[in-house]
Amino acid sequence: MDKLIITGGVPLNGDIRISGSKNAALPILAATILVDEPVTLSNIPHLQDVTTILNLLGDMGAQFTVDEKLSITVDSSTVDTFSAPYDLVRTMRASVLVLGPLLSRYGQAYVSLPGGCAIGSRPVDLHIRGMQAMGAEISIENGYIKASVKGALQGTTLVLDTVTVTGTENLIMAAVLAEGTTIIKNAAREPEVQDLSNFLNHLGAKISGIGTDTLTIEGVKRLSGGQYRILPDRIEAGTYLAAAAMTGGRIKIKEIQPAIMESMLMKFKETGAVIVTNSDSIEIDMRGKRLKAINIRTAPYPAFPTDMQAQFLAMNLIAEGTSMVTETIFENRFMHVHEMQRMGANIKLEGNTAICHGVEYLTGAPVMATDLRASASLVLAGLAARGTTEINRIYHVDRGYECIEEKFMQLGAKIQRVSG
DSSP, X not given: OOEEEEEOOOOOEEEEEOOBOHHHXXXXXXXXXXXXXXXXXXXXXOOHXXXXXXXXXXXXXXXXXXXXXXXXXXXXXXXXXXXXXXXXXXXXXXXXXXXXXXXXXXSEEEEEOOOOOSSOOOOOHHHHHHHHHTTOEEEEETTEEEEEOSSOOBOOEEEOSSOOHHHHHHHHHHHHTSBSEEEEESOOOOHHHHHHHHHHHHTTOEEEOTTSSEEEEEOOSOBOOEEEEOOBOHHHHHHHHHHHHHTTOEEEEESOOGGGGHHHHHHHHHTTOEEEEETTEEEEEOTTOOOBOOOEEBOSTTSBOGGGHHHHHHHHHTSBSEXXXXXXXXXXXXXXXXXXXXXXXXXXXXXXXXXXXXOXXXXXOEEEOOSHHHXXXXXXXXXXXXXXXXXXXXXXXXTTOTTHHHHXXXXXXXXXXXXX
């Protein structure tokens, strides 16, 4: 099993390109099921989770081609299997996103209940209740969601109990080919949800209210093929900015949209970092200053993202002062804390809040990744620590970061991947 070996204490310096968004690519790939012509997607990140959903689509009968620029063309006109087996879905929760498009286009779906994460239950009941309200018959049998509809799904008004990103995405895809108009209230507003809606509109869908908490979707008969470029990954961007801040470095990230990172950039400025933004780039420079501790509270977009909680907690480990990091989205999302304590961090957990007293330095140690963003935070801690850090179970980090060690080496980090 691969692991990362990091010799810390090197200030990062240089420029890197940000990859396409994993959290946008996965629902958009699932949405190709709705289209009866080829769709070409560019800026797709080359990640394990993307491979998983491509394997899932391939098992259903979809066909793919990859061009010299690594764009992927998906032809779902050949889909003839309407199930998502446990062996694939268990490795990645986002696989449940095929439920809405399968049901909407083919009137049936047999999808395993999802797995793939250790950060809480994240139930799919909102997905199911929404589709039932649209006329679907759904039951849970032997760990699978069995769904069918006679004729077409019917437009209706849905009020979501809580803000759910994958739930909103699944219901958008279910509604696109439904008869009549569907209104989704308390919808997620994340940029990745907006990207899915923009993609569908580009192919002929009629979705309005994009970027607000109320989406109106007029059902259409069919979607046409086309080309679309995936949104850049704001979480990857934030992770590299955090690494630069922790190591006292100065980097520029390119091919990013600063507007989708406003809550993060405000918090970076609170730490004392100097941030300069252009239309498609962000520069960060600590100018030799120690980080200031900052309080974080996660919440749905446009507030601070849960997927950056672990990375900002890592920054607070060596910041000046005491901080409180409160997680409101997922339970069980502080598993990285115990590994950070092995490196000398002074953190105490009280319910869903981590209280951190910044220390002057961390010390390298062998640690173990527990989930995707936790693994990223341990990489950041290792880059800033004195000595050598060995991070095990890094298949977690490969789910969400493209060529992570190569990009950090580009910035001057002493990091290598080893097998064993």
